[in-house]
Amino acid sequence: xxxxxxxxxxxxxxxxxxxxxxxxxxxxxxxxxxxxxxxxxxxxxxxxxxxxxxxxxxxxxxxxxxxxxxxxxxxxxxxxxxxxxxxxxxxxxxxxxxxxxxxxxxxxxxxxxxxxxxxxxxxxxxxxxxxxxxxxxxxxxxxxxxxxxxxxxxxxxxxxxxxxxxxxxxxxxxxxxxxxxxxxxxxxxxxxxxxxxxxxxxxxxxxxxxxxxxxxxxxxxxxxxxxxxxxxxxxxxxxxxxxxxxxxxxxxxxxxxxxxxxxxxxxxxxxxxxxxxxxxxxxxxxxxxxxxxxxxxxxxxxxxxxxxxxxxxxxxxxxxxx
Amino acid sequence: xxxxxxxxxxxxxxxxxxxxxxxxxxxxxxxxxxxxxxxxxxxxxxxxxxxxxxxxxxxxxxxxxxxxxxxxxxxxxxxxxxxxxxxxxxxxxxxxxxxxxxxxxxxxxxxxxxxxxxxxxxxxxxxxxxxxxxxxxxxxxxxxxxxxxxxxxxxxxxxxxxxxxxxxxxxxxxxxxxxxxxxxxxxxxxxxxxxxxxxxxxxxxxxxxxxxxxxxxxxxxxxxxxxxxxxxxxxxxxxxxxxxxxxxxxxxxxxxxxx
Numbered sequence: 001x002x003x004x005x006x007x008x009x010x011x012x013x014x015x016x017x018x019x020x021x022x023x024x025x026x027x028x029x030x031x032x033x034x035x036x037x038x039x040x041x042x043x044x045x046x047x048x049x050x051x052x053x054x055x056x057x058x059x060x061x062x063x064x065x066x067x068x069x070x071x072x073x074x075x076x077x078x079x080x081x082x083x084x085x086x087x088x089x090x091x092x093x094x095x096x097x098x099x100x101x102x103x104x105x106x107x108x109x110x111x112x113x114x115x116x117x118x119x120x121x122x123x124x125x126x127x128x129x130x131x132x133x134x135x136x137x138x139x140x141x142x143x144x145x146x147x148x149x150x151x152x153x154x155x156x157x158x159x160x161x162x163x164x165x166x167x168x169x170x171x172x173x174x175x176x177x178x179x180x181x182x183x184x185x186x187x188x189x190x191x192x193x194x195x196x197x198x199x200x201x202x203x204x205x206x207x208x209x210x211x212x213x214x215x216x217x218x219x220x221x222x223x224x225x226x227x228x229x230x231x232x233x234x235x236x237x238x239x240x241x242x243x244x245x246x247x248x249x250x251x252x253x254x255x256x257x258x259x260x261x262x263x264x265x266x267x268x269x270x271x272x273x274x275x276x277x278x279x280x281x282x283x284x285x286x287x288x289x290x291x292x293x294x295x296x297x298x299x300x301x302x303x304x305x306x307x308x309x310x311x312x313x314x315x316x317x318x319x320x321x322x
Numbered sequence: 323x324x325x326x327x328x329x330x331x332x333x334x335x336x337x338x339x340x341x342x343x344x345x346x347x348x349x350x351x352x353x354x355x356x357x358x359x360x361x362x363x364x365x366x367x368x369x370x371x372x373x374x375x376x377x378x379x380x381x382x383x384x385x386x387x388x389x390x391x392x393x394x395x396x397x398x399x400x401x402x403x404x405x406x407x408x409x410x411x412x413x414x415x416x417x418x419x420x421x422x423x424x425x426x427x428x429x430x431x432x433x434x435x436x437x438x439x440x441x442x443x444x445x446x447x448x449x450x451x452x453x454x455x456x457x458x459x460x461x462x463x464x465x466x467x468x469x470x471x472x473x474x475x476x477x478x479x480x481x482x483x484x485x486x487x488x489x490x491x492x493x494x495x496x497x498x499x500x501x502x503x504x505x506x507x508x509x510x511x512x513x514x515x516x517x518x519x520x521x522x523x524x525x526x527x528x529x530x531x532x533x534x535x536x537x538x539x540x541x542x543x544x545x546x547x548x549x550x551x552x553x554x555x556x557x558x559x560x561x562x563x564x565x566x567x568x569x570x571x572x573x574x575x576x577x578x579x580x581x
């Protein structure tokens with residue numbers, strides 16, 4: 001892996017790494033640290049037939065489902081907990097039968113990425129035993145056989161050859177691309193995540209290509225002063241994009257909180273139906289000419305300051321959540 | 323619990339005080355979003371100060387100055403012993419066997435405490451789609467015991483769940499062992515009407531107590547399966563001290579307790 005300049009623009013990153021039918025995973029968890037600026041740029045550029053792998057995505061997967069560009073999701077949960085659960089475009093798409101899906105538990109979905117990161121074809125676990133996640137598959141065997149990138153089975157039950165215990169074998173996931181939003185990245189690609197890492201470290205290690213969008217790009221010398229605080233080595237990162245506030249409206253620990261005001265706007269549009277949601281996409285993405293204009297549109301410096309994290313806490317205790 | 327009982331409380335407040343009593347001191351508790359967060363914080367402030375709150379998104383023993391709105395919330399990080407990610411919690415704490423009690427909820431629960439949080443109707447073309455398992459299926463399979471918090475309505479207490487997301491006692495005695503589970507199972511179901519527990523021999527749900535102002539008959543007419551009510555007492559109400567903590571310290575914003 002070259003140490004050559006990996007820093008590119010948001011537009012270039014989407015153009016270079018995203019294509020029709022890409023199998024993709026996004027970092028973050030429900031209402032936190034999703035690469036939302038990257039996702040909005042994906043919608044702006046347009047694509048189709050995405051396959052999304054994740055554990056508990058929220059608005060990141062839901063906005064793409066609402067934009068009509070997702071073919072399949074293989075996840076454990078799609079929702080934003082306090083704000084909306086389940087996410088409404090996801091719910092509608094499943095009820096209308098317009099996307100394919102597969103249900104795993106959060107641990108199961110995480111383990112598939114862990115197996116991918118370990119370079120193994122599958123991984124055993126004791127979770128999901130006795131549930132319909134073991135008994136029922138959302139994605140049919142025929143559909144799996146027709147998609148060379150899909151796992152041949154959802155999962156397999158096995159008797160452990162050493163103990164006789166029943167275990168579930170889960171197929172590894174190696175997404176074509178993982179997109180992670182981090183607080184800090186070095187110029188060569190070393191990644192530092194503050195707060196919970198969710199499954200981002202495994203997701204990046206499982207993926208074939210990794211794009212990191214970051215609040216701050218710093219020198220490698222600086223980020224390597226405390227290498228024990230870094231979670232993804234530079235050589236696994238293919239592209240770096242500087243996007244301050246790039247997780248909005250989701251939270252970014254140590255930098256800013258989630259934005260309940262924007263969640264209210266989003267959720268109202270997503271609940272109102274696919275036509276109303278198209279208007280949301282036009283107003284907040286298609287007709288917004290640049291990333292900086294988006295930050296102005298959500299309220300500019302005033303709103304961003306309201307959401308800014310208290311450095312002693314990592315979040316903003318005064319943000320109005322209800 | 324010492325202290326004066328209150329007469330002026332909401333149903334949600336009653337439910338979280340009952341849920342909080344399910345936590346014993348020094349236990350390791352797997353906490354999900356909503357009422358379980360409120361209940362586990364209340365337990366720490368009252369009878370279980372040494373209990374350990376674990377959130378699936380990566381934190382162990384959070385100090386929780388402010389109520390989180392998500393199990394991945396930055397608010398879970400404050401004062402935590404360690405802060406990593408889902409693999410650390412699910413694999414090395416939950417699957418490894420260190421969770422004493424986990425909290426669960428869902429859209430449907432059957433007589434054996436099996437829960438559905440995935441779909442209503444046919445799985446492949448559902449009438450209603452819910453968010454899915456999240457960590458619930460994992461907590462149900464791998465905790466030493468689980469506590470269920472539910473709304474009590476007939477359609478939510480069916481004879482059979484439409485989809486089994488989180489296994490309870492599966493199909494009765496020996497049900498968990500038969501599917502390969504090595505520990506766990508539900509011990510109580512706390513609803514807006516009463517507290518149910520499970521018969522040790524039959525693994526069937528029975529009514530342990532009905533909330534003040536709710537009759538046993540009301541509970542039966544909101545439950546599709548048979549429920550033994552013969553030993554049911556009246557639920558102990560919240561104390562003045564508990565309500566003060568809930569309203570002024572734990573959830574002053576009314577995130578989960580606003581009626």
